[in-house]
Amino acid sequence: MxxxxxxxxxxxxxxxxxxxxxxxxxxxxxxxxxxxxxxxxxxxxxxxxxxxxxxxxxxxxxxxxxxxxxxxxxxxxxxxxxxxxxxxxxxxxxxxxxxxxxxxxxxxxxxxxxxxxxxxxxxxxxxxxxxxxxxxxxxxDGKKMNKHGLIDYGQELDANLETDTLRYKKGVDNFxxxxxxxxxxxxxxxxxxxxxxxxxxxxxxxxxxxxxxxxxxxxxxxxxxxxxxxxxxxxxxxxxxxxxxxxxxxxxxxxxxxxxxxxxxxxxxxxxxxxxxxxxxxxxxxxxxxxxxxxxxxxxxxxxxxxxxxxxxxxxxxxxxxxIQTYKPDFKEEKVIIDKVKFISPNKKFLDTEIYLNSNLNVIIGGKSSGKSILLYSVAKTLLPDQEILLTDIAEEKYDLKSIDSGFNFEITSRSGISQLMFRDLEENSIMPDIKYIPQNYLVKLAEPELNKKGRPLNKLVRELINENPDSKSRYNNFIKNVKNFDKEREDLINHYFDLNDEIHKIEANLKTKSNKEVLETNIKTNTEKVEELNKEAGLSDEELIKYKEVQGKKADNNQKKEEFKEDFKHTNESLKEIGQQVDNLNTSKNTFINGIKDEGIKKYYCQKLDLISNLKHEIDSMVEEIKLVSDEEGKKSFTKDNKFKELVSTIEHTSKIINEELKPFQKNEQIQQQVKVLNDSISSDKKTLTEIDQLNKEKVEKNESLTKCKEDIFKIYDSTYQEYQQIITDLKGRTTDLEKDGLKIEGISQFNFVKLYKNIFEISDGRKAHYNYYPEIFNEQKKATSDFEYAIIKAELEKIFDEICNGNFAILPKVNRKDGIKILLDDYFFDYWRITYKNDKLGEMSTGKASFVILMLIIGLSISKSPILIDQPEDNLDNRSITRDLVFYLKNKKLERQIIVVTHNANIVVNSDAENIIVANQKGQNDVESSSEFLFDYINGAIENSSPINKEEKDLLKSMGIREHIADIVEGGKDAFLLREKRYRFEKLLS
Missing domain, CATH: 3.20.20 (TIM Barrel)
Incomplete structure (x- = not known):
């Protein structure tokens, strides 16, 4: 059965x-x-x-x-x-x-x-x-009843009652x-x-x-x-x-x-x-x-x-x-219930018949090295897709089961009838991939970080558990995406900031190569006067001189247009290519967005709406193609297609020809005109230089304005990054509120990693000057990653240090350029931190045992999966009071939500958690009492109420007594736990 x-x-x-x-x-x-x-x-x-x-x-x-x-x-x-x-x-x-x-x-x-x-x-x-x-x-009245009716009372009815049966019935009616x-x-x-x-x-x-x-x-x-x-x-x-x-x-x-x-x-x-x-x-x-x-x-x-x-x-x-209800209690989906397990052991090292499991709490008990943890481990190894948690600290398998029996395998069958082997084809996915396995000492390592140098930080574990919820995971993934985008935008802006800075330095250097503006203006005035004097010597009348000056002015204007044409063409050509690249990126983002939509109707709607991006790409490509230049055999460049630049250069060249024709009448004296040409060229050159100086100064002002704007944008992005952390805390809050009914509170906080920032800045700073010591708020060696902070203060100090690094007042190592220093300074040092308290006690201030229990609550309470939970000795490091008051109560409630399998040596977990199914493990040769079982590792299971006295004639140890007797015999404090349970529920009545 x-x-x-x-x-x-x-x-x-x-x-x-x-x-x-x-x-x-x-x-x-x-x-x-x-x-x-x-x-x-x-x-x-x-x-x-x-x-x-x-x-x-x-x-x-x-x-x-x-x-x-x-x-x-x-x-x-x-x-x-x-x-x-x-x-x-x-x-x-x-x-x-x-x-x-x-x-x-x-x-x-x-x-x-x-x-x-x-x-x-x-x-x-x-x-x-x-x-x-x-x-x-x-x-x-003190009368008794028997099969003849009421004693003494029946005598009074002899005359009326013919049989004992009637008398008895009458007695029952009146008793x-x-x-x-x-x-x-x-x-x-x-x-x-x-x-x-x-x-x-x-x-x-x-x-x-x-x-x-x-x-x-x-x-x-x-x-x-x-x-x-x-x-x-x-x-x-x-x-x-x-x-x-x-x-x-x-x-x-x-x-x-x-x-x-x-x-x-x-x-x-x-x-x-x-x-x-x-x-x-x-x-x-x-x-x-x-x-x-x-x-x-x-x-x-x-x-x-x-x-x-x-x-x-x-x-x-x-x-x-x-x-009292119509439907069967404790409903759980059959696909997430392990119905039975079976060792496949050709050499009879393990029990080879099915061990059936209850859908609620199953506990595995047994003496030392009895095979308790082997059974739990086998379940975990068969079902876990990621088996890293099964490895020891030196990355080895905890149990080499094939060495015990070369033909070993292990089979699990779900309540829905699907079976799976431990050793199977690699392509075969787990039938219950979401199970939770908590090996021995795992909780302690999480509770004591110094013991967990190779393990996962607790904060990361909590975050992963919160994100088991698909909606939370989606929100968190979107948050990560946004933060990474902000990181890239911030880095791009920092690059742009220093590019602008370099450009400003180049402009300033270029300006230094130009002559003095006052000298140029004086030279232009003097040379212009000389030209007039020379033209008079050449016999030009006053009217001709006026005309000559007018033509010279037109020539200067046309030359200016020619220079402006060159600048505009260069700027347009470069900008269109840059815009084209941005449109390419936008088009890629559009395609990613469209391909991510599953509903065809919605996909079609947004395809139509976003066609303008494709159209824009086509327009930009056409503009780039439109202004392409080709060179002839002599190297002369010309436009292949009609465009505004071609029209403009044609106009400039035509105007230049007209001006040259207008200047011919004034060129009577060749020697004088040669001097005039030299002076005019000098004037033209000086005017060009003045124009360049004005343009460079204008560019410098614009670049400085862009530099200021770029810095503002950098810190706006920094603000946005911090706000993303604030928002994700708010978005995930709903995942933690359900735990408050168990006295467990998880408070999400945006934290700033002072430790990491200090370490990074210290490594790039010139220690001889140690400017980081001037900022005790942000570069404080005593601060922890979880120290409280005010964002406004952090940001203000970062802005100040930003300026100090840029202007060279903050001494960094010669091998580190300022741009990299700023990137290190403004890296994302924020993180989402989950502060945990249990009944008003902070996790970090608890004993190891209590902290272990709280972490167990987190793993179970936050896990959205309804697949089984496997726990190996959760009572480790817990005092008996915590076991009886906290762990027992928690297991009793959580087993109603999902199947739990626990290895334990503590009777309170077995008895007072009211485990539905007790699995007793035994290894032959490990006990004072030898067993006649044919198996090296043997198992038997049943309910707590399964009770029968020890049968000394039965030589098979597991069959020699009831489950209740095994509990009392094997588990620490077994008898006391039963007595505590009966006393707690007052089964022995107070009848006074």
């Missing part, structure tokens, strides 16, 4: 059968006819545990057992065919049937109806009930149990206590609550009546009720969901329930059928073995082992 430990099954605690002592409305003619219907309905409704109920009797329970024992021989009286299919027979024979004795007791309810209390007995205890139970109960005698029985019989679970009804009609609900604390009741009802609650283990208020109240969660509800309020409520009601209690429901029509129309989900010991667990785990 498949054993996955404690599993959810439908239980019906309260169902009557034909012949019940009160209110028998069953219409079946015979018991066989009734039980056929009864068990058919149980099968159809998948009810696997049934409490056969009757008033002051277990006879109907015995009838049901008798029927099941003969079920394979039951045939249809008409056709002779077997009544049940083989599948139905197998199901029915495995139903856990137990007796439920229903009693009535005082005090009466407001409707004068007696309170119903149910005694659910261990079937193994049935043979003792006559002596230990029925024979000890008395009513309020009201006395609370005092029941308490006396409970106090005086330990065996009775261990084999009985008392369930009280909590309805207004026949329950203990009466008119007043229990959460009103019977404010208006008489003190003695309230005391009686309180006593009834205190001796009860469970409540029959489907009222949501009852369910929450008896679990100590009446105020759950209210405003300001917190852990302290919960603890106070739990304490009040325990003080007033004796213990936390589960609420149950049964169909309470008295006719065939209502059979199994109600049921309770119970997570337990189909045994009385399994049922008894609901007293210790009233919330997590009991659910």
């Amino acid at each position: 498949i054993n996955r430990g404690s599993e959810w099954r439908k239980w019906n605690f309260h169902v009557h059968t034909k012949g019940t002592n009160k209110n028998d409305q069953f219409t079946s003619k015979t018991l066989d006819e009734f039980f056929y219907t009864f068990f058919k309905k149980a099968y159809d409704n998948n009810v696997q545990a049934i409490g056969i109920t009757d008033y002051f009797s277990i006879d109907r329970y015995k009838d049901s057992l008798e029927y099941v024992s003969q079920i394979q021989t039951k045939i249809n009286s008409t056709t002779g065919a077997q009544l049940f299919t083989d599948e139905e027979i197998n199901f029915i024979k495995n139903i856990f049937i137990f007796p439920n004795v229903e009693l009535r007791m005082l005090p009466a309810t407001d409707r004068a109806r007696l309170i119903n209390i149910h005694c659910i007995f261990n079937p193994d205890y049935v043979e003792h009930l006559e002596n230990d139970f029925f024979g000890h109960l008395t009513n309020q 009201v149990i006395d609370l005092t005698s029941l308490k006396k029985l409970i106090n005086g019989n330990k065996k009775f206590n261990e084999n009985c679970i008392l369930v009280v009804s909590n309805s207004n009609q026949d329950g203990a609550s009466g008119v007043q609900q229990h959460y009103d604390v019977f404010e208006n009741e008489d003190g003695s009546l309230m005391g009686l009802r309180t006593s009834i609650y205190k001796i009860s283990h469970c409540i029959f009720s489907t009222n949501p208020k009852d369910i929450k109240y008896f679990l100590g969660k009446r105020l759950e969901g209210s405003k300001d509800y917190n852990e302290d309020i919960y603890k106070k409520e739990v304490e009040e329930v325990i003080n007033n009601r004796g213990s936390l209690k589960p609420c149950l429901v049964g169909c309470d059928s008295h006719s065939e029509t209502t059979l199994f129309n109600k049921f309770t989900w119970i997570k337990a073995d189909l045994t009385f010991e399994g049922l008894r667990q609901i007293c210790f785990e009233p919330e997590q082992r009991v659910k």
